[in-house]
Amino acid sequence: MLGLGLSIPQVAVRRPGAGVPVGDPPLGNSWVVDENGNYIWDANHDFIYAPSAPTAITITWLGGFTGGNIPEDTATSTNLATLSTADDDLPNDSHTYTLTVNEDSKLGISGANLQLAASLDFATEAAHDFTIRTTDAESLTFDQAGTLTVTDVYDAHAVNFDGNDDLERGADLTGIADGKTGTVSLWFKTGTDGVSKNIIATSATSRFLVNIDASNKINMIARNAAGTIILRFVTTPTYLAASGWHHLLASWDLATTTGQLYVTDVAPALGTNTRTNDTIDYTEGAFVIGATPAAVGRYNGDLADLWFHTSHIDLSVEANRRLFISAAGKPVNLGADGSTPLGVQPLVFLSGATASWHTNKGTGGGFTLTGALADASSSPSD
Numbered sequence: 001m002l003g004l005g006l007s008i009p010q011v012a013v014r015r016p017g018a019g020v021p022v023g024d025p026p027l028g029n030s031w032v033v034d035e036n037g038n039y040i041w042d043a044n045h046d047f048i049y050a051p052s053a054p055t056a057i058t059i060t061w062l063g064g065f066t067g068g069n070i071p072e073d074t075a076t077s078t079n080l081a082t083l084s085t086a087d088d089d090l091p092n093d094s095h096t097y098t099l100t101v102n103e104d105s106k107l108g109i110s111g112a113n114l115q116l117a118a119s120l121d122f123a124t125e126a127a128h129d130f131t132i133r134t135t136d137a138e139s140l141t142f143d144q145a146g147t148l149t150v151t152d153v154y155d156a157h158a159v160n161f162d163g164n165d166d167l168e169r170g171a172d173l174t175g176i177a178d179g180k181t182g183t184v185s186l187w188f189k190t191g192t193d194g195v196s197k198n199i200i201a202t203s204a205t206s207r208f209l210v211n212i213d214a215s216n217k218i219n220m221i222a223r224n225a226a227g228t229i230i231l232r233f234v235t236t237p238t239y240l241a242a243s244g245w246h247h248l249l250a251s252w253d254l255a256t257t258t259g260q261l262y263v264t265d266v267a268p269a270l271g272t273n274t275r276t277n278d279t280i281d282y283t284e285g286a287f288v289i290g291a292t293p294a295a296v297g298r299y300n301g302d303l304a305d306l307w308f309h310t311s312h313i314d315l316s317v318e319a320n321r322r323l324f325i326s327a328a329g330k331p332v333n334l335g336a337d338g339s340t341p342l343g344v345q346p347l348v349f350l351s352g353a354t355a356s357w358h359t360n361k362g363t364g365g366g367f368t369l370t371g372a373l374a375d376a377s378s379s380p381s382d
Contacts, residue, residue, distance in 0.1 A: 052087060052088035052140075053087070053136070053140035053141065053142060054085045054086065054087045054095065054134045054135075054136055054140060054141065054142035055086045055087065055088070055142060056085070056086035056142065056144070057083060057084070057085055057086075057097075057132055057134050057142060057144035058083070058084045058085075058086070059081045059082075059083060059114065059132070059144065059146060060081055060082045060083075060084070061080065061081045062079060062080060062081055062082070065080050065081065067149070068080075068081075068146060068147060068148050068149055069149045069151050070116065070120060070148055070149065070150055070151065071120075071150075071151050071153050072120040072121055072122045072150050072151065072152060072153045073120075073153045073328070073330070074116055074120060075116070076116050076117060076118060076119060077115055077116065077117075078115065078116045079110075079113045079114070079115055080107075080113075080114050080115060080116055080148075081113070081114040082112055082113055082114070083097050083109075083112045083113070083114060083132065083134070084112065085134045085136075085142070087136055093136050093137050093138075094136065094137050095134045095135065095136050095137075096134070096135050097109050097111075097112060097132055097133065097134055097135075098132070098133050098135070099130060099131065099132060099133070100131045100132075100133045100143060101129060101130055101131035101145070102130050103128040103129045103130065104118070104125065104128050105117060105118055106118050106120065106128045106130075106148060107128070107130050107148065109132070114132070120150045121150070122150045122151065122152040122153070123152075125150065126149065126150050127147050127148065127149050127150065128147070128148045128150070129145070129146075129147050129148075130145070130146055130147070130148060131143050131144065131145045131146070132144050132146070153330070153381070154330075154331055154332055154333035154381065155379060155381045156187060156304045156305050156331035156351070156379055156380050156381045157304065157351065157352055157353055157354070157357070157375075157379065158187065158189070158302045158303065158304035158375075158376035158378065158379045158380065159302065159303060159304070159354050159357045159373040159374065159375065159376055160191075160301070160302050160373065160374045160375065160376045160377070161191075161290045161298070161299045161300060161301060161302070161303065161371075161373065162191075162300060162371070162374065163191075163192075163298050163299070163300035164298065164370075164371045165290055165298070165299075165369070165370060165371030165372065165373055166288055166289060166290035166291035166295060166298055166299070166369075166370050166371065167288065167289040167290060167350070167358050167367035167368070167369055167370075168286070168287075168288045168289075168291075168293065168367060168368050168370065169286065169287045169288070169364075169365060169366070169367050169368070170285075170286060170293075170368070171285060171286070171287075171365070172282070172283045172284075172285055172286075172287065173282075173287050173347045173348065173364030173365060174347075174363060174364050174365040175347065175363055175364060176282050176283060176310060176347055176364060177282065177283065177310070178225070178279050178280060178281055178282050178283055179279060179280060179282065179310050180252075180253060180254040180255045180277070180278070180279055180280065181251075181252060181253045181254070181255075181310055181311055181312040182208075182222075182251070182252055182280065182282075182308070182309070182310045182311070182312070183249075183250065183251040183252075183307075183308070183309055183310075183311055183312060183313050184200070184210060184248070184249070184250050184251075184306075184307065184308045185247070185248070185249045185305070185306075185307040185308075185324040185325075185334075186199065186210075186247075186248050186303060186304070186305065186306040186307065187245055187246070187247050187248075187303065187304040187305055187331060187380040188212070188239075188245070188246055188248060188301060188302065188303055188304075189241075189244055189245045189246070189301055189302040189303075189376070189378070189380075190212055190216075190239060190240070190241045190300070190301040191241055191300040191301035191302070192241060192300045192301070193216055193240050193241050194214060194216065195214055195297075195300075196211060196212070196213050196214045196297045197211065197212045197297060197298070197299045197300060197301065198210075198211050198288075198290065198291055198292055198296070198297040198298070198299055199211065199212070199289065199290065199299055199303070199306075200287075200288070200289060200306075200308070201286075201288050201291065201292040201293065201297075202282065202284060202286060202287050202288070203284035203285065203286050203292075203293060204286075204292055204293050204294050205223070205227055205284070206221050206223065206292070207222070207223045207227075207280070207281045207282065207284045208221070208222050208223075208280060208281075208282060209221040209222075210248070211297070212239060212299075213234075215238065216238035216239055216240055217234055217235045217236070217237070217238055217239070217271070218233065218234070218235040218239065218248060218261070218263065218268075219232075219233070219234050219235075220232065220233040220234075220250060220261070222252075222280045223280070223281055224278045224279055224280065224281055225279070225281045228278075229274060230254060230274070230275075230276040230278040230279075230280065231252055231254060231259060231274060231275055231276070231280065232272050232273070232274040233250065233259065233261045233270055233272065233273060233274075234270060234271045234272035234273075235261070235263065235268045235269070235270060235271065236268060236269035236270065236271045237263070237268045237269065239263070241301070244378075245264075245302075245378070245379075245380040246263055246264050247262075247263065247264045247265065247324070247325050247329070247331075247380065248261075248262075248263060249261070249262045249263075249265075249315060249321065249324050249325065250262070250315075251312050251313045251314070251315050252275065252312060253312035254275060254276060254277050254278060254279075254280070255277060256277075257275040257276065257277055258275065258312070258314075259273070259275040260314075260315040260316060262315055262321060264325070264329055265321060265325050265329055282310065287348075287364070287367075289303075289306065289350065289358075289367065290303075295370075302376035302377075302378070303350075304331065304351070304376070304379065304380055305331055305334060305349075305350075305351045305380075306348065306349070306350040306351070307324070307334060307338055307341075307346050307348065307349050307350075307362075308346060308347055308348040308349075308362075309342065309344075309346035309347050309348075309362075310347065311342060313341075313342075323340070323341035323342075324341060330380065330381055331380050331381050334349065334351070336361065337349065337361045337362070338351070338361055338362055345361075345362050345363045346362045346363070346364075347362050347363055347364035348360055348362045348364050349361040349362040354373055354374065354375050357373060358373060
């Protein structure tokens with residue numbers, strides 16, 4: 001029983017009759033009685049009940065933040081979760097939310113939304129504790145503790161080709177064969193405009209070529225053994241030095257005359273789009289990054305995470321594009337040997353620190369570096 005001297009929030013509720021309340025108190029609460037079990041009423045003969053305190057807080061994490069796992073590159077002011085309260089007084093009660101513990105001041109609350117208030121850094125601190133308090137209209141409270149877990153975001157290392165550098169393999173890639181399928185993924189940031197720049201070339205006759213042409217458009221070419229172009233993408237948009245980083249992702253299956261090109265997760269308009277059911281001549285005896293085998297059209301600009309394999313992936317399926325680029329338009333970790341997207345090593349995977357970037361982590365064999373690669377001034381992960 002509750003005594004008259006107890007300090008408890010009390011709300012007057014009018015009930016008909018005198019001495020005994022009629023029916024149950026509002027919302028499952030308890031009528032207040034004195035030490036003798038007599039019901040208590042106020043001067044207006046309104047019987048008094050004790051309101052219920054909140055009993056739980058539900059934190060509903062929004063998409064991408066399941067379980068309180070927050071990528072370190074999440075923007076401040078982003079809503080991370082919505083908050084709701086369990087309280088027997090509902091729906092005739094209201095609740096406000098505050099943070100009573102907020103380690104490193106990483107979180108904030110706006111209404112019933114839990115927000116990111118300060119930037120995260122996995123390397124500095126991988127977890128931040130917090131406690132949320134819900135307070136109802138009668139100032140009764142409930143506290144819920146939790147932990148925000150910071151998840152590491154892949155940081156792609158980029159290298160600079162200064163127009164005098166290239167990587168050449170004076171032979172076919174180990175294990176490569178002529179065929180009708182292929183996929184290439186790479187990040188590029190050109191350093192000059194208005195000149196042709198080769199990113200990938202397999203022969204002096206461009207049996208397979210990935211190029212930024214003199215019009216600053218992406219130009220991809222594949223030829224058969226006779227030298228006839230059987231695959232070609234030329235973008236209508238241009239990609240200038242001032243426009244920063246771009247992701248090139250293309251895949252093809254000429255047996256079904258299928259070919260797709262995405263630039264930073266968008267399929268650009270194509271001025272040329274050739275796809276012929278024929279076999280690409282991948283085996284003409286050379287594979288070069290940053291020039292042709294004759295050192296023509298050397299690339300000037302930055303590259304990161306160059307990946308090539310002779311398998312086709314349907315890029316119209318968003319989940320397949322996410323194997324190479326995040327929904328936020330950033331690099332994803334392809335694995336130390338590039339095997340994460342397909343479960344097998346690609347023929348070519350160039351990534352990592354500048355000193356070893358040119359070392360092929362794929363299965364296609366090594367390259368000889370001409371010149372000296374340098375650290376790029378930025379990364380597509382920035």
